Structures are given as C-alpha cells and as structure tokens.
Amino acid sequence: MHFSSDLTFExxxxxxxxxxxxxxxxxxxxxxxGLVSAFQHHxxxxxxxxxxxxxxxxxxxxxxxxxSEGMKAWAEDMDTDVSHPAELWAEAISFETEDGVKVRVVFxxxxxxxxxNWLVMPEELxxxxxxxxxxxxxxxxxxxxxxxQILTELRxxxxxxxxxxxxxxxxxxxxxxxxxTEEGDPFELLTTLPSTATGMTTLNLNTAHPAVLRALVGxxxxxxxxxxxxxRESEPIRSVHTVLEFLPEVVQNALRPLLDVRTRYVEVRxxxxxxxxxxxxxxxxxxxxxGVVEVIKCQW
Numbered sequence: 001m002h003f004s005s006d007l008t009f010e011x012x013x014x015x016x017x018x019x020x021x022x023x024x025x026x027x028x029x030x031x032x033x034g035l036v037s038a039f040q041h042h043x044x045x046x047x048x049x050x051x052x053x054x055x056x057x058x059x060x061x062x063x064x065x066x067x068s069e070g071m072k073a074w075a076e077d078m079d080t081d082v083s084h085p086a087e088l089w090a091e092a093i094s095f096e097t098e099d100g101v102k103v104r105v106v107f108x109x110x111x112x113x114x115x116x117n118w119l120v121m122p123e124e125l126x127x128x129x130x131x132x133x134x135x136x137x138x139x140x141x142x143x144x145x146x147x148x149q150i151l152t153e154l155r156x157x158x159x160x161x162x163x164x165x166x167x168x169x170x171x172x173x174x175x176x177x178x179x180x181t182e183e184g185d186p187f188e189l190l191t192t193l194p195s196t197a198t199g200m201t202t203l204n205l206n207t208a209h210p211a212v213l214r215a216l217v218g219x220x221x222x223x224x225x226x227x228x229x230x231x232r233e234s235e236p237i238r239s240v241h242t243v244l245e246f247l248p249e250v251v252q253n254a255l256r257p258l259l260d261v262r263t264r265y266v267e268v269r270x271x272x273x274x275x276x277x278x279x280x281x282x283x284x285x286x287x288x289x290x291g292v293v294e295v296i297k298c299q300w
Contacts, residue, residue, distance in 0.1 A: 113188075114135065119151060
C-alpha cells in the first residue's frame with residue numbers, strides 16, 4: 001500500500017510537469033504569433049506608407065508633365081494675330097504616362113474676365129464709365145452690391161492685387177459682396193492681371209464673358225453684346241474695329257484701349273490621378289511677343 005501511494009504521487013508529479021511544459025510551449029507559441037502578427041502589421045503599414053508616397057511622387061510628376069505639355073501646346077500656336085476657344089492649343093489634353101498616371105490639361109483665357117487691377121487705375125482711362133462702374137454692374141449680375149468706400153480706398157491705395165482672394169484678405173468686408181449666389185460665383189468672372197508696358201491688359205473679344213462685356217458697356221448697349229456673341233459664334237473676331245463700328249464714336253474711343261482679339265495670359269489647370277490619388281495644379285501662363293511661354297503663378 002505504501003508503494004502504491006508513492007507511485008500515484010510520482011504519476012501526478014509527472015503529469016504536472018507535462019502540463020507545465022505544455023503551458024510553456026503554448027505561451028511561447030502565443031507570444032511568437034503575437035510577434036509575427038505585429039511584424040506583419042508593421043510591414044503592412046510600411047507597404048501602405050510607401051505606396052502612398054509613390055502615389056504622391058507619381059502624381060506630382062504627372063502634374064509637372066501636364067504643365068509642360070500645356071506650355072508646349074500654346075507655344076506651338078503659329079496664329080499670333082488672334083486667340084479664340086476653337087484653336088487647337090485651347091482644346092483639353094488627356095493622356096496617360098508610362099507609369100499609369102492619368103493626366104488632363106484644361107485651358108482658360110484669363111483675358112475673358114474682369115481684371116480687378118483695373119480698379120486701381122485712373123478713372124479717365126475708361127471714359128464715361130470707370131472701372132468701378134463696370135465692377136458694380138458686374139456684381140449686380142449676381143445680385144450683389146459692392147461698397148463704394150472700399151473701392152475708393154483700393155484705388156487710392158494704388159497697389160495691384162496678386163490674386164482675387166487678396167481683395168478679401170485686404171478688405172474682409174468685401175467677402176459679403178463677393179459671395180456665391182444662385183446666379184453663380186463672381187470669382188469665376190474675376191482675375192488679377194498686371195498692366196502691360198504699353199498700357200492696361202485688355203479683354204479678348206473672342207473669349208470675354210457676356211456678363212463682363214455687358215457690364216463694360218452698360219445696359220443701354222446690351223444689344224451690342226448680343227452682336228459680339230453672334231459674330232464670334234461662326235468664326236473668331238480678327239479686328240476690334242469690325243465690332244466697334246456698331247457703336248457711337250464716343251463709346252468707340254472709350255472702349256478701344258480696353259479691347260483686343262488676342263490673349264497673352266491663360267490659366268492652365270492640370271489634374272493628375274494615380275492609385276486613387278488625385279491632385280490639381282493651377283498655373284497662370286504668359287506668352288511673349290516671340291511666342292515664348294512662361295509661368296508667372298503656380299499653385300499646387
């Protein structure tokens with residue numbers, strides 16, 4: 001009986017040791033599995049991070065390539081006597097790079113908008129209707145009314161604006177009368193172009209927005225705007241004179257310095273997409289007399 005008791009105790013001890021060993025192996029396996037899982041999670045995070053970084057690089061490269069192609073297309077335009085939306089260079093460009101980046105390039109003629117920097121120029125350059133009158137009528141198209149005091153301060157200050165948004169930055173109250181309405185966003189009709197060496201930057205009759213033209217001449221000559229739209233519908237207007245001849249001489253003399261049929265400034269918008277990453281670049285291009293195209297503003 002004594003031998004049997006000792007044997008039972010020994011068996012229990014062995015079983016306990018086996019259980020402890022099994023538990024130790026189980027703990028080791030759980031810890032190892034945790035380490036492997038953590039390593040895999042870390043690697044997966046690194047893979048995603050590297051993938052995102054590559055997407056950013058590919059997209060940035062696509063944006064720069066799109067900008068380069070847009071500049072090249074405009075520089076290759078040989079018809080420097082006239083600028084209009086139907087020209088080959090003005091058509092949207094779409095392509096895909098060897099690395100799979102989808103790129104789209106869209107042009108817009110900035111000389112079809114109202115130039116806010118006209119507001120700092122002398123009133124007499126505009127004849128009977130000064131730039132402030134034109135601007136107020138343009139905003140009235142959107143049901144908005146600018147404050148005369150702010151426009152006066154802007155003219156007296158005499159400093160040109162670099163972007164339309166800078167007007168709001170300088171005069172926060174102007175945000176109220178530059179807001180989007182049911183008629184649209186007034187910022188879509190505004191630009192900030194510098195004056196040229198020979199005078200002010202003109203409107204291009206072939207691309208000028210009807211609302212800008214109507215504000216320029218006033219409601220009493222709204223029919224003239226309809227005439228301009230009809231003339232440029234079939235083919236581009238190649239001479240300012242052919243359009244002004246329908247107006248009284250005093251109005252012709254006032255408008256002649258403000259109008260042209262050519263464009264020196266365009267905005268190019270480039271969109272690049274790669275691996276579900278999409279970014280946009282906006283740049284203002286200027287074309288010199290020799291056809292050389294340069295970037296004067298760029299926003300990523």
